[in-house]
Amino acid sequence: MNLTLKSLLALVLMSGPLLAIQLQKISEELRDRKDDAAVEVIVQLANKVTTTDTSKVQVLGAMVQRLHTSFNGMTLTLPASLVAKLSDDPNVVYVTPNRKVGRMLDTAVATVGGDLARTWGYTGEGVGVAVIDSGVTSVNDLSGKLVSRVVYSESFVGGLATDGYGHGTHVAGIIAGDGDDSLYNGVRKLTGMAPGVRIINLKVLDDDGMGTDSAVLAALDRVLALKTKYNIRVVNLSLGRRIYESYATDPLCKAVEALWKAGIVVVVAAGNNGRDNSMGTQGYGTVNSPANDPYVITVGAMKANGTTSRADDAIASYSAKGPTMGDHIVKPDIVAPGNKIVSLLSSPLAQLAVDYPSTRIPVSYYANNGTRGLSTSYYMVSGTSMATPVVSGAVALMLQKEPALTPDQVKARLMKTAYKGFPSSSVAIEPTTGEKFVSYYDIFTVGAGYLDIAAALTNTELAQGSAVSPAVSFNSTNRTVSLVLPSGVVWGTGVVWGTGVVWGTGVVWGTGVVWGTGVVWGTGNPQGTGVVWGTGVVWGTSELVAESTVVGEN
Structure with missing residues (x-):
């Protein structure tokens, strides 16, 4: 079937949002990987892991290392170039490297x-x-x-x-x-x-x-x-x-x-x-x-x-x-x-x-x-x-x-x-x-x-x-930082568990405002x-750094 210029343009326009959704499922360290080097990844799923899920990834070319029950997930080994294909599955929520701790x-x-x-x-x-x-x-x-x-x-x-x-x-x-x-x-x-x-x-x-x-x-x-x-x-x-x-x-x-x-x-x-x-x-x-x-x-x-x-x-x-x-x-x-x-x-x-x-x-x-x-x-x-x-x-x-x-x-x-x-x-x-x-x-x-x-x-x-x-949220106009309490939390229930009681007046100034003076x-x-x-959040880089060991300080 021959595609007209108009239909090709339509396909490109439709694939843009789809590609964006797929990329949102992949952590930043993995998004640009096109090589075939083996990588270990952790795949989060929307639902409990089933044999269907494991069969799918094995057909794709992945090796299942571990299944996780504390959340719906798997640890896999597969070529880096195939990570993007994992995100095609609607049951896949997010893919991250198996990072060092x-x-x-x-x-x-x-x-x-x-x-x-x-x-x-x-x-x-x-x-x-x-x-x-x-x-x-x-x-x-x-x-x-x-x-x-x-x-x-x-x-x-x-x-x-x-x-x-x-x-x-x-x-x-x-x-x-x-x-x-x-x-x-x-x-x-x-x-x-x-x-x-x-x-x-x-x-x-x-x-x-x-x-x-x-x-x-x-x-x-x-x-x-x-x-x-x-x-x-x-x-x-x-x-x-x-x-x-x-x-x-x-x-x-x-x-x-x-x-x-x-x-x-x-x-x-x-x-x-x-x-x-x-x-x-x-x-x-x-x-x-x-x-x-x-x-x-x-x-x-x-x-x-x-x-x-x-x-x-x-x-x-x-x-x-x-x-x-x-x-x-x-x-x-x-x-x-x-x-x-x-x-x-x-x-x-x-x-x-x-x-x-x-x-x-x-x-x-x-x-x-x-x-x-x-x-x-x-x-x-x-x-x-x-x-x-x-x-x-x-x-x-x-x-x-x-x-x-x-x-x-x-x-x-x-x-x-x-x-x-x-x-x-x-x-x-x-x-x-x-x-x-x-x-x-x-x-x-x-x-x-x-x-x-x-x-x-x-x-x-x-x-x-x-x-x-x-x-907390930052007010760039007056340079104050304020607590943001979601509904249903104990900290917002008044005298007994209020913020001034739990965090103390020494660290909370004013009505829910911390660091009022930008100290x-x-x-x-x-x-x-x-x-x-700022809006440009500095996340961790691809360098995997463990918590340092401290001997002590005076």
Whole structure:
């Protein structure tokens, strides 16, 4: 059949909108790929995955690596040039690369009231906490009466689920260590937040501390499958990656939301990029994914400065700050001790301890028994990755006391009862270079405040409604930033749960207005303002960067 010029033009005009719709289904990193190199992708579907879906992609030339149940999706391997054909299927919602993700106690526990919780009889007993990390080695402090509290282990990166990197065991110790190896003449007992919990060990990071979206998604799927058997009520994600698109289409965010809606509290590290001024934002807009999801509890890091008093505590300058890129969600939600945290060492040969020998501590730190040399049981690491399990342990204590609490009620109560007595600003000094970093205690730096587990345990108020973190909007005329509260959220219900109560008058000024005076960027920093609030959103690039490891700061 011969086509006239008019009919050809009509076909071109009709294909324009269709092509635009197809491209909207593909993340930016994949849209221009025309080569035949094999790529791993995560395909989000509108409906549950069926054998018809898997058959279709296999006929196309794809290999199915994993099916995901926490959301409707698959991990596939196929030639990059065929990705566009995936979007032809009306059941395909969005296609992303299988991106890389990475790693991101004594004074810490007492600072947030964890010691009081133990005197009241709360240890998290009966609560299952899933640690999705670099694996957990069942060292002595995670065992009691010769029975390990690591009740389930599985690796999604091949090999054993033990911790060759050293990150996951440290995280698990902050949550559940019983301090048995530190019981020497009473110098200090290094006990975690909730030493009675059961740890579900899901390894998604290899022995170099790196992993992929697909591995994390598979672990989240497993949490749903094991939820009832092990009473999994909490998931700890001390990992993350850069934000590449809105949380509404990010597969990690969609999966953590599914767990949240299934009754599981998801606690996520904000990230360690708070010093990053490469975009002219003074570290604002640096929160990672999936910490950018409005449902989850996102945690920033404080410095306890070696004491159990909050009076001398300060925000860690590396703690990532909101608002989230693109969606402008208020993050973090809460902060907790994360700097120079002593917890469990999986092995003296763990890669993290080898790469950063200054993390090793002497036995004399906790033992007065004449032993010299470095500890083989504990070491000291810093980061929002360490602050996150402090909050996860606190959540386990709350759920032991009140098992019927929903994730939204847990989050709302933690945020309302958080300590809000901050200074207006503080200065941190990088120990190796002497560089100074000024931090301001606004809503995008400390969220609703500093974790206070004793206050959360004694509070009995039940929030009714969603506790999703609000978004904010920027008024370019008067340079103010205002909270945007969606309908049905608990924060808009007045005196008990109003914004001034939850976030405090120290971080919210006026009627729902934050940063009324433009204290951080002001009129002198249009670059930073344009990056975060401008129309040209700076998403993550194709470079896959893991959360940095932090040794500590002064």
